[in-house]
Amino acid sequence: MSVFGTVNTKLKIFSGRxxxxxAExxxxxxxxxxxxxxxxxxPDKETSVRIEEDVRGRDVFIVQPTCTPVNDHLMELLIILDAFKRASPARITTVLPYYGYARQDRKDKGRVPISAxxxxxxITKAGADRVLALDLHAAQIQGFFDIPVDHLYAVKEIAKYVRSLNIDQSDLVVLSPDEGSIKKALDFQKNVGGLIAVADKRRSSATEIKHGHLIGAPLEGKSVVLYDDMISTAGTISGAVRVARDHGAKHVFVCATHGVLxxxxxxxxxxxxxxQIVITDSVPLPPDKQLPNMKVISVANLIANAIGRIHGNESVSELFRDDLPGRK
Incomplete structure (x- = not known):
């Protein structure tokens, strides 16, 4: 049964690789x-795409996170978009559960690109009329598009799982792994309760990170939940875990939307x-990256609800009204 009622037959969902x-x-x-x-x-490794059904006049949604290998999946998405643009659908929405190049969103030094x-x-030039993204690393990326962007947050799904652990509110502390993730951690804390703390991070190079002081609630004897938008090389997360343990945390849970790993x-x-490590299925998790203490939460229903609302010309922000006040 549909998550939003009767489905208009003009809605079509397609998936890249x-x-x-x-997508399924x-x-x-x-x-x-x-x-x-x-x-x-x-044979020369160029990507081949063919749409095997009529999409003229359809409301088309293409699901393709630009995850590793980023360049291959990005190029594949652009070719898919071009194929659909030439097939005359009513609208093409690119669904990006993970947005590659999101961390290159500004010039932090001279003579570098803004790749995001x-x-x-x-994506716009290739033919997208609209973008549906999940937990962008930097919210201002929405402004990089000259087409409508709907921005989803997985905080509700992850928070639901954390609440199911039945951690006593007096023992719970949400720890932001660095100063830049404070807003995300505050949003998460609104959903799970407890207190808030921040691990002070200093980046010594592009790959080396050192954590120092703890700011905020004490962690002695507490159950600590770290929350961030992604785990990439895990340098920030592992450093924050050390801070939590050094300050006497009883339990440490790590939560993130994107398990780039x-x-x-x-x-x-x-x-x-x-x-425990809690991530979503926004990017695939191959067997060699699976750990015994990993829990994968699906965001399929969240994205499906958003697609249903976009297709029905309804507000997507209503999905987050109760959980994230102010996001209208």
Whole structure:
């Protein structure tokens, strides 16, 4: 049964190769079949795309996180968009559960690109009429697009799981792994309760991070929940876990929307004193990156609800009205 009622037959969901299981989950939640799209590679590794059904006049949603390998999945998305643009649908919405290049959102030194803006330009030029994104690393990326952007947050789904752990409110502290994630941690704390604290982080290089002082609530004997938008190399997270344990935390849970888990991430997480790691299926989790203490939460229903609202010309922000006040 559809998550939003009767489905208009003009709604079509298609998927690239980046995360087809998530796209299938979205299609199931909407009670529509996943669209028939053939994607392959020519002998020289150029991407081949063919739409195997009529999409003229349809409301098309293309699910494709630009996750590792980022450049391959981004180029595949652009070619898919071009194919649909030439097939005359009524509207094309790009669904980005994960936005690659999001961390290159400003010039932090001379003579460097703003790659997040370049990616926005490419997606728009390729044919997208609208973008649906999940937990962008920087909210201002929405302004890089000259087309409508709907920004989803996985905080509600992750918070629901944390609440199911039945941690006593007097023992719970939400820890932001650095100063830049304070707003995300505050939003999360509104949903799970407890107190708030911040691990002071100093970046010595692009890959080296040192954590120092603790700001906010004491952690002695507490159950600490770290919350961030992504785990990439896990340098920030593992450093914050050390801070929590050094300050006497009883339990440490790590929560993030995007389990990018690149480079030394798995080794760092395996070597950290973490009770449980909670991530979503915004990007696929291959077997070599799965740890015994990992819990994967699906965002398929969240994205399906948003797609249903966009298709029905309803407000997407209503999904977060109770959980994230002020986001209208």
């Amino acid at each position: 980046a995360n087809r299981p998530l 989950g979205i299609a199931r939640a909407l009670a529509v079949p996943l669209g028939n799209l053939t994607i392959g590679d020519f 803006k370049l990616v926005a330009n490419l 690149c480079g030394p991430a798995i080794e760092r997480l395996r070597g950290s004193a973490i009770d």
